[in-house]
Amino acid sequence: MKVRFWGTRGSLPVAQKAAAIRDKIAAALVAADGRRFSDLDEARAFADDELEFAVSGTYGGATSCVEIEAGPEDGEQAFILCDLGSGAREFGLDAMGRCARGHARVYHLFMSHFHWDHIMGFPFFVPVFDPETKIVIHSGHADAEEALRRQQEEISFPVAFDWLRAQISFVTLETGKPYEIGAVTVELIEQNHSHKSYGYRFTDAAGTSVVYSTDSEHKVDRMDQEAAFVAFFGDCDLVICDTMYSLADSASMKEDWGHSSNVVAIDLCHQAQARRLALFHHEPTYSDADIQRMHQESIRYEELTREGAPLKVICAYDGLTVEI
Template structure:
């Protein structure tokens, strides 16, 4: 199973400003001062070895969209703005004449999780089939997508789409077999409701849990999250806020914290905790600092327990093998 991140930002897409790019260029030039590069390979090696990740790459600005590569049909979490780039890739790979089947698992229908669909070319092509799964009622799922592609929000209306689009409501007390995955979902605390997904295949376990505000005082919620994450190989978790923000000014905004993710994942025996849904106000340096601090927190509270911690970035790939 391979996990490919097409969009990792929370709430709204962001792009680096000219000022930010200028600062990155200045940092890179300083680091390269006095050096000569005989070949392109020399230059590439220098970039990888000597330019910090926030300068040479950054974390990206597209909103939630993650592809799970396994089996012969496309499987994705959410349809944030990152879906646009995924659509470009599949169009380049297959062109318009080879019908494909796509399976999307939608955490919820807030804007940043569905805004990529109007820019996903396969929806306009007859012959394609798009399955949309979620914990919300089919009527709510449909309404969200219809509204998004209706006047005055978008010029191409829902009824003009060429693909066959099938909505499916999943229930939290069942296990589903879809695309070779064994799938469960769980209720999460978020305005309008959201759902986390647990996918199992070939002995590997992946959990996608975003847009969830973990109420620390709610023992039942904590126990349910630990049980849902239990022994997962990878948990992709909403780490949008600092804990102080989460319990003060941003209380009830529907998101969790980097350190809460550590505590839950350590208790659940998770192997790899991936921080996700980055605060749009955070620049690349701040996201790296958050990662380093989160690792340090895990080192302190982990008391010798080992857990990989990463922070998601657009185009990141994680192999679960």
């Protein structure tokens, strides 16, 4: 399995401001300490090897969109995509290139829910304009089609849903049932979020599993009620989890906002004996330095609370590929 992150922010897309770019350049120059580079490749190697990620890169600004690649690498299997945030535009362009090289023009899209940050990429998702493309939109919500059609009404967007040329269908899934879809078995779980959200577990023929669980609030003072999620995350190879807030924020001024914290995600993954956790759905007001700091604190918290096998904590960013 491969997991590609096309959008990792929550709530709304964000862009790097000029001042932030200037500060990164200034920090890199200080770190270089007067050394000279013979060419761009040498400078890139310095950036990769000696600069911290918050200086040399960015966690990105596109909203939720994650691709899961399962099955043979020859392109016979359908695309599997979780959510249609603004990252779906970049994914769609890349996917069309792969289709031009022979990949199947079939997409299985799995929707956590239909708040705007998770569907805003759909009107710019290029495959919807290809008449040879088949798109199946899976969700636990019976009103999925209504949500996407409403977004493309004339008052909101100039291209009506009925003008799309792909073969688009909608399937409502139920919790507690396994579904064989493409190269994976899919299960879903209902989550605590406004108008409900759903988490998904994908398992391939080799038993490798990935959980996509975003926009789900887990209350730190009610962890005894989280047994269903511990079971859902159980023995998982990678859990992609909503870690939008710090523990202090999630338990105080942002309680009942439908999101969770890095600390609770680690606790759940420890109980579930998951092997890897990806911090995801980053707060839009957080800078790259803020997100990197949360990642470092998460690694330290995991080490301090570990009782069994290590849980590897990674931090998702736009463009990250994880091989499992």
